[in-house]
Amino acid sequence: MANIEYQERFTSHPSDVKSYDTEELREHFLIKNLFEKDKITLIYSHYDRFISGGAVPIDEVLELATIEPLKAQNFCDRREVGILNIGNQGIVTVGEDKYRLGHKEALYIGMGAKNIHLSSEDPGNPAMFYINSAPAHQGFPIKKIASTDTITLDLGTSEKANERRIVQYIVEATVQTCQLQMGITELKKGSIWNTMPPHTHNRRMEVYLYIDLPQDEAICHFMGEPQQTRHVWMGNHQAVISPPWSIHAAAGTSNYSFVWGMAGENLDFSDMDMVKANQLR
Numbered sequence: 001m002a003n004i005e006y007q008e009r010f011t012s013h014p015s016d017v018k019s020y021d022t023e024e025l026r027e028h029f030l031i032k033n034l035f036e037k038d039k040i041t042l043i044y045s046h047y048d049r050f051i052s053g054g055a056v057p058i059d060e061v062l063e064l065a066t067i068e069p070l071k072a073q074n075f076c077d078r079r080e081v082g083i084l085n086i087g088n089q090g091i092v093t094v095g096e097d098k099y100r101l102g103h104k105e106a107l108y109i110g111m112g113a114k115n116i117h118l119s120s121e122d123p124g125n126p127a128m129f130y131i132n133s134a135p136a137h138q139g140f141p142i143k144k145i146a147s148t149d150t151i152t153l154d155l156g157t158s159e160k161a162n163e164r165r166i167v168q169y170i171v172e173a174t175v176q177t178c179q180l181q182m183g184i185t186e187l188k189k190g191s192i193w194n195t196m197p198p199h200t201h202n203r204r205m206e207v208y209l210y211i212d213l214p215q216d217e218a219i220c221h222f223m224g225e226p227q228q229t230r231h232v233w234m235g236n237h238q239a240v241i242s243p244p245w246s247i248h249a250a251a252g253t254s255n256y257s258f259v260w261g262m263a264g265e266n267l268d269f270s271d272m273d274m275v276k277a278n279q280l281r
């Protein structure tokens with residue numbers, strides 16, 4: 001059954017963002033309520049035409065059907081998709097093929113795939129599928145990425161409260177994609193800063209979905225041009241759109257994790273323009 005809601009988000013010029021107040025900043029960049037029972041919720045950003053979404057199948061099998069802005073018969077007619085399960089055991093069916101995704105396992109689905117359905121193995125303990133998608137020009141094979149298939153990078157130190165593990169799920173070295181990259185960054189206990197020192201990558205936009213944040217805690221996400229930053233207070237399971245010209249970093253009131261996804265000009269994860277912390281304004 002197709003039970004999909006979508007919203008479009010248009011792009012903002014950095015000099016316009018300078019004058020956004022709290023509400024306007026949140027309206028354009030913050031993504032709330034992605035994970036609703038028996039629904040697929042999609043946000044179509046005009047930055048690199050990147051779609052981020054959530055699906056929580058409980059009593060229904062949910063179909064990742066096309067949405068009107070795609071003007072396509074099937075969701076993947078001109079798109080590739082990454083699905084990362086942040087909930088309990090779930091099943092993604094593509095055509096006749098079934099892929100079981102456990103907690104923090106991912107699936108890449110290439111252009112041309114049809115009949116994508118999402119379900120939970122146990123409705124009492126549902127899967128929570130986080131979906132990222134970008135335009136594609138070539139169909140690459142479907143691939144499941146378990147945690148043993150990922151590439152990990154350990155960054156930061158406890159002294160700087162930014163000790164974290166970057167877990168790369170969908171990157172050039174693990175899966176062939178046109179432009180999509182996805183992964184999870186997990187902060188160690190006692191560390192609160194992600195992506196600090198920060199960076200921009202004018203060649204790619206990025207979306208962060210914050211997860212594993214204890215109840216009553218909060219994330220202060222920093223965005224904007226490095227010399228003109230703004231902050232957005234966020235909660236667990238909320239996402240934020242990072243324009244290519246914006247830094248994307250945060251401090252939490254506890255440790256937490258986040259799923260990052262990006263698309264754009266290249267597939268070079270390390271292509272970042274670093275900014276020194278003492279240069280931020």
Ligand SMILES: O=C(O)C(=O)C[C@H](O)C(=O)CO
Nearest residue numbers: 164166185194195196206260
């Ligand atoms: O903690 C970090 O640093 C990150 O996770 C960085 C993201 O992966 C990123 O922004 C990639 O461009």
Ligand SMILES: [Zn+2]
Nearest residue numbers: 199201206248
């Ligand atoms: Zn980045």
